[in-house]
Amino acid sequence: MSDNDLISSSLEDYLEAIAEIIERNGHAHTKDIADRLHVKMPSVTNALQALSVRGLINYQSHSPVVLTSLGAEKAAVIRHRHAVLKRFFSEILKLDSETADSAACRIEHLIGETVLSRFVVLAEAIGERDDCRELRRYLEETMPKIATSDDSSEWISLDKLPKGKSAVVMRVGENLRGVKKFADLGLVTGTLLEFEGRAPLGDLMRVKVMGSSLSLRASDARYILVKVMS
Numbered sequence: 001m002s003d004n005d006l007i008s009s010s011l012e013d014y015l016e017a018i019a020e021i022i023e024r025n026g027h028a029h030t031k032d033i034a035d036r037l038h039v040k041m042p043s044v045t046n047a048l049q050a051l052s053v054r055g056l057i058n059y060q061s062h063s064p065v066v067l068t069s070l071g072a073e074k075a076a077v078i079r080h081r082h083a084v085l086k087r088f089f090s091e092i093l094k095l096d097s098e099t100a101d102s103a104a105c106r107i108e109h110l111i112g113e114t115v116l117s118r119f120v121v122l123a124e125a126i127g128e129r130d131d132c133r134e135l136r137r138y139l140e141e142t143m144p145k146i147a148t149s150d151d152s153s154e155w156i157s158l159d160k161l162p163k164g165k166s167a168v169v170m171r172v173g174e175n176l177r178g179v180k181k182f183a184d185l186g187l188v189t190g191t192l193l194e195f196e197g198r199a200p201l202g203d204l205m206r207v208k209v210m211g212s213s214l215s216l217r218a219s220d221a222r223y224i225l226v227k228v229m230s
Contacts, residue, residue: 007054009109012078013037014047015056018065019075027064081108081116088123094143145229146192156228158221159205161195166229168192173223186210187224 007015017036021028034044052059056071067075082104089100111119126132126139146168155170169191172179186209187193196206196213203218 007051007056007074011047011050011054012109013105014044014051015067015071015075016078016082018057018067019072019079022065022067029064033065077113078108081111081113084116084120084123088119092123092126092139094139142192142229152225154227155225158193158195158207158224158226159218161226161228163195163197166192166194167226168229169224170227171225173225176220176223178220182214182216185212185214187214192229193226 014033014037017033018028021032021036025032030041030044030048033048034041037044048057048059048065051057051071055068056074058066058068085104085108086097086100089095089103090097093100095103126135152170156167158167158169161167169187169189171189172182172187176182182188187207191209194208196208198205198218199215204215205218205221206213206215208214
């Protein structure tokens with residue numbers, strides 16, 4: 001794609017909305033687009049003029065918006081990208097439909113077709129291959145348990161996590177010694193970890209983070225707040 005073919009993420013949203021409205025209603029009027037994207041009419045007019053200049057739509061005031069062949073092709077690519085990402089977030093990451101759709105909307109503008117194609121291969125492999133059956137079972141059990149929570153009453157410090165239990169990191173205190181070192185090792189907010197046990201002597205404890213064992217002092221673990229997975 002040349003630089004002249006590139007459009008902003010905002011214009012991609014407009015093009016995607018136009019295609020969806022035409023598919024649903026058979027036509028797309030300016031008000032339909034404004035309602036679909038929750039924007040004001042002047043913003044729609046400016047966007048339609050920009051799409052028209054790029055040869056992606058035919059636009060005349062008070063007439064339905066029509067996709068050109070180039071615009072229809074571009075819209076199809078955008079919609080496919082969104083659908084693939086939403087399916088990945090929904091079926092693989094086990095997010096609810098609304099959250100999956102929102103995540104797809106934010107990410108779809110940031111990746112190219114090569115990355116998208118690899119998402120497709122990964123999703124199909126996890127979803128269909130016999131040798132991924134155990135992985136599918138694990139994801140179905142684990143993913144729904146991973147969720148952030150604003151209710152800090154559910155959080156405990158990492159040093160109080162029972163052995164063998166898994167938890168999600170909710171907050172890493174600024175007073176943690178070597179906080180950057182731990183962050184580089186993956187111990188950051190949102191990370192899933194498992195408490196493996198304590199060393200025979202001293203206050204060292206081992207946690208499994210991103211497939212690797214990490215040792216830290218219990219006195220430092222007090223600065224890390226986690227939510228135990230049920």
